[in-house]
Amino acid sequence: MSSQPEQRLARAALTHLAEPGDPALGALLALCEPAEVLAAIKADMLPGTGPGCGDTPASRAALERALGRWRLRLPELPDDAGIAAARRDGIRLICPGDPEWPDGLDDLGRARPYALWLRGRSDLRRSSLRSVSMVGSRAATAYGAHVAGEIAADLGERGWTIVSGGAYGIDAAAHRGALVAHAITIAVLACGVDYPYPAGHADLFAEIAADGLVVSEWPPGRRPARLRFLVRNRVIASLTSGTVIVEAGERSGALNTARHAADLGRMLMAVPGPVTSAQSAGCHRLIRDWGVTLVTSAADIIEMLSPIGTADPPAASPAKTRSPDLPPSRDDLDEDSARVLDAFPARGHTGPATVAVDAGVDLDTVLRCLGLLTANGFIERSENGWRLRRSGPPGR
Amino acid sequence: MSSQPEQRLARAALTHLAEPGDPALGALLALCEPAEVLAAIKADMLPGTGPGCGDTPASRAALERALGRWRLRLPELPDDAGIAAARRDGIRLICPGDPEWPDGLDDLGRARPYALWLRGRSDLRRSSLRSVSMVGSRAATAYGAHVAGEIAADLGERGWTIVSGGAYGIDAAAHRGALVAHAITIAVLACGVDYPYPAGHADLFAEIAADGLVVSEWPPGRRPARLRFLVRNRVIASLTSGTVIVEAGERSGALNTARHAADLGRMLMAVPGPVTSAQSAGCHRLIRDWGVTLVTSAADIIEMLSPIGTADPPAASPAKTRSPDLPPSRDDLDEDSARVLDAFPARGHTGPATVAVDAGVDLDTVLRCLGLLTANGFIERSENGWRLRRSGPPGR
Numbered sequence: 001m002s003s004q005p006e007q008r009l010a011r012a013a014l015t016h017l018a019e020p021g022d023p024a025l026g027a028l029l030a031l032c033e034p035a036e037v038l039a040a041i042k043a044d045m046l047p048g049t050g051p052g053c054g055d056t057p058a059s060r061a062a063l064e065r066a067l068g069r070w071r072l073r074l075p076e077l078p079d080d081a082g083i084a085a086a087r088r089d090g091i092r093l094i095c096p097g098d099p100e101w102p103d104g105l106d107d108l109g110r111a112r113p114y115a116l117w118l119r120g121r122s123d124l125r126r127s128s129l130r131s132v133s134m135v136g137s138r139a140a141t142a143y144g145a146h147v148a149g150e151i152a153a154d155l156g157e158r159g160w161t162i163v164s165g166g167a168y169g170i171d172a173a174a175h176r177g178a179l180v181a182h183a184i185t186i187a188v189l190a191c192g193v194d195y196p197y198p199a200g201h202a203d204l205f206a207e208i209a210a211d212g213l214v215v216s217e218w219p220p221g222r223r224p225a226r227l228r229f230l231v232r233n234r235v236i237a238s239l240t241s242g243t244v245i246v247e248a249g250e251r252s253g254a255l256n257t258a259r260h261a262a263d264l265g266r267m268l269m270a271v272p273g274p275v276t277s278a279q280s281a282g283c284h285r286l287i288r289d290w291g292v293t294l295v296t297s298a299a300d301i302i303e304m305l306s307p308i309g310t311a312d313p314p315a316a317s318p319a320k321t322r323s324p325d326l327p328p329s330r331d332d333l334d335e336d337s338a339r340v341l342d343a344f345p346a347r348g349h350t351g352p353a354t355v356a357v358d359a360g361v362d363l364d365t366v367l368r369c370l371g372l373l374t375a376n377g378f379i380e381r382s383e384n385g386w387r388l389r390r391s392g393p394p395g396r
Numbered sequence: 397m398s399s400q401p402e403q404r405l406a407r408a409a410l411t412h413l414a415e416p417g418d419p420a421l422g423a424l425l426a427l428c429e430p431a432e433v434l435a436a437i438k439a440d441m442l443p444g445t446g447p448g449c450g451d452t453p454a455s456r457a458a459l460e461r462a463l464g465r466w467r468l469r470l471p472e473l474p475d476d477a478g479i480a481a482a483r484r485d486g487i488r489l490i491c492p493g494d495p496e497w498p499d500g501l502d503d504l505g506r507a508r509p510y511a512l513w514l515r516g517r518s519d520l521r522r523s524s525l526r527s528v529s530m531v532g533s534r535a536a537t538a539y540g541a542h543v544a545g546e547i548a549a550d551l552g553e554r555g556w557t558i559v560s561g562g563a564y565g566i567d568a569a570a571h572r573g574a575l576v577a578h579a580i581t582i583a584v585l586a587c588g589v590d591y592p593y594p595a596g597h598a599d600l601f602a603e604i605a606a607d608g609l610v611v612s613e614w615p616p617g618r619r620p621a622r623l624r625f626l627v628r629n630r631v632i633a634s635l636t637s638g639t640v641i642v643e644a645g646e647r648s649g650a651l652n653t654a655r656h657a658a659d660l661g662r663m664l665m666a667v668p669g670p671v672t673s674a675q676s677a678g679c680h681r682l683i684r685d686w687g688v689t690l691v692t693s694a695a696d697i698i699e700m701l702s703p704i705g706t707a708d709p710p711a712a713s714p715a716k717t718r719s720p721d722l723p724p725s726r727d728d729l730d731e732d733s734a735r736v737l738d739a740f741p742a743r744g745h746t747g748p749a750t751v752a753v754d755a756g757v758d759l760d761t762v763l764r765c766l767g768l769l770t771a772n773g774f775i776e777r778s779e780n781g782w783r784l785r786r787s788g789p790p791g792r
Contacts, residue, residue, distance in 0.1 A: 147671055272668030272680060275543055275692035284668060287683065287690045294684045296671035351659050352686070363655075371685040381687035385658065 010034035011095050011115040012083045012219070017041060017070040018114070020217040021231045024066030026110030027059065034114070041070045086220040090209065091119045091193060102128045104238045107264050111234060113217045119193035119205075120213035127184045127213065131161035132301055133236045133261070135254045136170025136246035141279050144170055144247030147271055149177035151244070154298035156183025161212070163188060163240050165232065166201055170246045170254070175208055185212040188239070190232040191224035192216060233257040234264075242267035242305045244295060248282030255282055262290070267304050269295040303372070333373075336361055340369040341378055349385040406430035407491050407511040408479045408615070413437060413466040414510070416613040417627045420462030422506030423455065430510070437466050482616045486605065487515045487589060498524045500634045503660050507630060509613045515589040515601075516609035523580045523609065526777065527557035528697055529632045529657070531650045532566025532642035537675050540566055540643030543667055545573035547640070550694035552579025553747045554780040557608070559584060559636050561628065562597055566642045566650070571604055578748045578759050581608040584635070586628040587620035588612055607763060629653040630660075638663035638701045640691060644678030651678050658686070663700050665691040729769075732757055736765040737774055745780035 011034045018025045028037050032047045040047040046063055078086070087093060094100045095115045102125045105112055118124060134152055136144060152162045152174040162178040162185040164171040171187075178185035185208055189195070193214045196202035205214050217235065218228070230253070237243055237260035245268075248254040261268045270292045273280030286292040295301050333341065343359035344350060350358075356366045370386060373379045380389045407430045414421045424433050428443045436443040442459055474482070483489060490496045491511045498521045501508055514520060530548055532540060548558045548570040558574040558581040560567040567583075574581035581604055585593070589610045592598035601610050613631060614624070626649065633639055633656035641664075644650040657664045666688045669676030682688035691697050729737065739755035740746060746754075752762045766782065769775045776785050 143670055143672070271671055272676075272683075272690070274539055274670055275667055276539070280668075281692070284690055284692050287668075288692075288696070294668070294680055294690070296677070296680050296684075300684070353655055353659060367681070367685045374687070 007034050008093065008095050008115075009080055009083060010038040012086075012093050013038050013077060014114045015117070015217060015219045016077050016083075017073045018066075019228075019231065020113055021111045021234065022066065023110060024063055025070070025114065026112070028063065029114065030110055041067060042074065044071060083219075086117075089119075089194070090121070091117060091220055093117055094124060100125045102239055104128065104240070105235070108234060108238050113235060115217075116235075117193050117216045117218070117220060118213055119215075120209035121211065122184050122186075122213045124186070124213055124215065127161045127186060128163065128239045130159060131163050131186070131240040132305065133163040133240040133243045133257070134170065134174040134246060135164055135233075135236065135243065135257045136174075137248050137252050137254060137279050137282075138167045138169040138171075139249070139279065140169035140173060140247050141273075141277060143273060143277070144271075144279055145173040147273075148173035148246040149180070151246070151271070151298050151301070152177030152185070153181040153183075155301065156181030156185070158298060158302060159183075160298075160302070161186060163236055165189070165229070165236065166197070166205065166214075168198060168200070172201065172204060174246070175204060178212070179207055182211070186239070187212075187214045188232055188236050189214060189216045189224070190218070190228035192218055192220040192222040194220045195223060197224045229253060230256050234260045237261040237266055238264055240266065242269060242301065244301055245270040245283050245286060245292075247271070247273060247277075247279040248286075249278055250281050250285065252282050255286070258286060258290075258292070267293070269293045269301060269304060271295060336365050337369040337372055340366055341373055344379060344386070344388050346388065349382050349387050351385040355386075403430050404489065404491050404511075405476055405479060406434040408482075408489050409434050409473060410510045411513070411613060411615045412473050412479075413469045414462075415624075415627065416509055417507045417630065418462065418465075419506060420459050421466070421510065422508070424459065425510065426506055437463060438470065440467060479615075482513075485515075485590070486517070487513060487616055489513055490520060496521045498635055500524065500636070501631070504630060504634050509631060511613075512631075513589050513612045513614070513616060514609055515611075516605035517607065518580050518582075518609050520582070520609055520611065523557045523582060524559065524635045526555060527559050527582070527636040528701065529559040529636040529639045529653070530566065530570040530642060531560055531629075531632065531639065531653045532570075533644050533648050533650060533675050533678075534563045534565040534567075535645070535675065536565035536569060536643050537669075537673060539669060539673070540675055541569040543669075544569035544642040545576070547642070547667070547694050547697070548573030548581075549577040549579075551697065552577030552581070553749075554694060554698060554745070555579075555747075555777040555782060556694075556698070557582060559632055561585070561625070561632060562593070562601065562610075564594060564596070568597065568600060570642070571600060574608070575603055578607070578752075578763070582635070583608075583610045584628055584632045585610060585612045585620070586614070586624035588614055588616040588618040590616045591618060591620070593620045607760075625649055626652050630656040633657040633662055634660055636662065638665060638697065640697060641666040641679050641682060641688075643667070643669060643673075643675040644682075645674055646677050646681065648678045651682070654682060654686075654688070663689070665689045665697060665700060667691060732761050733765040733768055736762055737769055740775060740782070740784050742784065745778050745783045747781040751782070 036047045093115050100123050132155055148170045156178040162174050164174045166187045166189045175185045187208050191197050193216045208214055233256050237257055243257060243261035243266055245254050245258055258268055270283040270286045272283055272294055287294050293304055339359045339361060340355055343355045352363060352366045356363045377389055379386055432443045489511055496519055528551055544566045552574040558570050560570045562583045562585045571581045583604050587593050589612045604610055629652050633653055639653060639657035639662055641650050641654055654664055666679040666682045668679055668690055683690050689700055735755040735757060736751055739751045748762045752759045773785055775782055
């Protein structure tokens with residue numbers, strides 16, 4: 001059994017040797033200690049041979065190939081002092097199990113980061129508890145950049161952290177909006193946290209690090225590469241409870257982040273724009289074909305991400321003692337929503353106007369409540385209107 | 397038992413006496429002949445007393461109040477000659493059961509129009525078979541007017557009829573787009589079909605009536621009134637298989653049409669726009685809270701309205717069941733029709749304007765010939781306009 005500092009050093013070394021999301025390393029780390037894996041790479045010999053390390057012929061062959069891959073980078077691996085030296089100038093390493101390690105990352109399973117390099121003063125776990133990722137096109141329009149900045153600033157004002165990449169366009173606009181609101185913003189890069197890419201964003205990253213965080217799975221000094229952006233996107237999606245796509249062309253990389261968010265069961269939202277704008281085509285497709293929620297404002301986003309009845313808190317208190325894992329019950333509903341829900345027939349369909357009459361509330365209230373009730377799984381849209389979900393909210 | 401002309405005249409008179417959608421008149425007409433109802437109003441005595449005319453104490457009281465209401469307008473009711481005189485200058489009356497009466501109107505149940513006044517040359521039933529209603533804000537933005545016009549023109553090119561109101565803004569833009577594409581467009585007014593409201597649209601209505609239709613439940617000469625627009629909206633929704641909201645503020649009257657469409661089980665669609673525009677806020681709310689389908693183009697709309705698998709037909713439709721006796725041949729065609737038919741491409745679709753240019757005849761001639769050629773099985777309407785029927789007239 002190795003010591004805790006040794007395991008951390010081993011994880012740091014592994015970020016040098018393997019690309020993030022490598023399934024072979026994910027499989028090994030699920031079974032063996034990081035230091036054991038590192039020693040195996042150095043010794044060119046797979047750790048153990050018992051059932052503990054996935055010792056089937058097929059997986060063994062894959063692991064041996066991976067071992068060869070990782071060993072290619074051994075000559076460039078800094079020694080322990082070198083790795084430790086990277087952890088200065090405000091750069092630090094966090095590992096699974098650390099108090100600062102966000103739970104959301106563990107949803108990635110074996111694709112979980114081996115460790116994360118951080119630059120900045122915020123606590124990653126606490127900052128990401130109430131966070132939204134906001135991503136979109138690099139070639140943003142003035143409209144998209146404006147909207148991303150406004151919504152990010154508004155979210156920041158309301159105590160939400162912004163998470164995005166480091167690209168030009170929507171990413172930068174989102175960060176700048178959050179900075180204007182003096183909110184915490186987190187840039188997740190596809191290169192070392194000290195590597196200024198794009199070069200024009202060196203100052204922006206410094207500003208972000210001053211109050212927020214610059215985060216990477218790659219070790220300091222590492223260059224970005226094309227595929228790394230796609231791998232990185234799963235971290236953006238998993239760190240937050242929801243992802244908002246602000247502008248995206250039909251083939252935008254933002255749609256890759258959207259896919260990760262959907263796969264992870266995160267709330268996925270998109271901001272519409274002019275149908276005449278190619279940069280909004282991806283957002284419209286998400287809404288139309290994926291059923292992604294259309295949002296137009298920070299209030300919309302917060303409503304989608306908050307447990308029912310808590311969307312419009314009177315004060316800034318983020319203290320809601322309800323576990324986010326618990327699905328909402330009828331008891332959690334505000335009075336209007338409860339009345340609207342009660343007006344639904346046990347069987348068959350109904351429409352908003354009918355519900356308004358039966359519930360004795362006005363139509364605007366019904367429409368507001370329908371969104372909440374749908375988002376929380378009480379009701380669903382049908383071909384002929386709306387109806388109760390047979391099973392109620394998932395998990396109830 | 398009264399004669400058929402007498403029943404039609406009675407329905408015409410009822411459009412003078414009662415506001416459309418009056419539940420009391422709807423109830424009476426479900427039970428009694430129109431002439432019987434008219435006679436009862438004139439005699440100030442409810443028709444019958446048996447179970448035939450809804451003779452319950454509660455409904456009787458409501459009917460008596462309604463009778464008093466309708467009698468208030470008796471002094472202004474034109475005599476039979478006066479009513480008949482309205483039916484000239486291209487104005488005509490259609491009644492339930494007429495060949496030109498669209499089935500969709502019957503979905504309104506007791507709120508079905510008593511009759512409809514039409515101005516224009518198209519056949520209402522046939523024109524509305526492939527139709528979309530497109531409505532939106534009077535205070536449209538340049539963006540909204542542009543998009544409404546483009547989509548309407550594109551729908552028109554593909555053989556779809558546009559149905560809208562007569563207001564400034566989106567309504568007018570939709571009609572103008574259809575007119576540019578030389579497509580049939582239908583304006584459903586909340587005043588007499590000869591009443592120019594708004595005054596600035598007198599020329600537009602004349603243009604619409606030239607090839608399409610101006611339609612109203614109110615008799616010629618009747619002024620618009622605030623509530624009439626809302627009552628009128630159910631006719632716009634019921635005439636078509638789908639309604640598209642192009643721009644709508646949070647309290648736009650277009651949302652009332654949307655509600656009618658939803659209640660009637662019609663496909664409801666909305667065009668998104670900039671989230672910074674108040675005129676798109678209603679559309680975004682429809683998409684977000686009502687689950688209304690987001691559409692960005694004519695192709696999107698046609699896809700939503702076409703039975704599955706027919707949106708982009710790969711080949712000619714299966715042979716129609718047409719009586720095989722004496723099918724017409726090309727030799728039977730008049731010269732204009734023959735030229736129009738020759739202007740059709742061997743494969744693919746075309747539109748009336750293209751045909752007019754290629755055939756060297758004017759558009760009115762094309763439109764006249766299209767009907768003849770369709771009726772005789774030479775051509776057919778397709779998703780994208782008009783095309784040759786593969787098989788030609790059946791039997792050849």
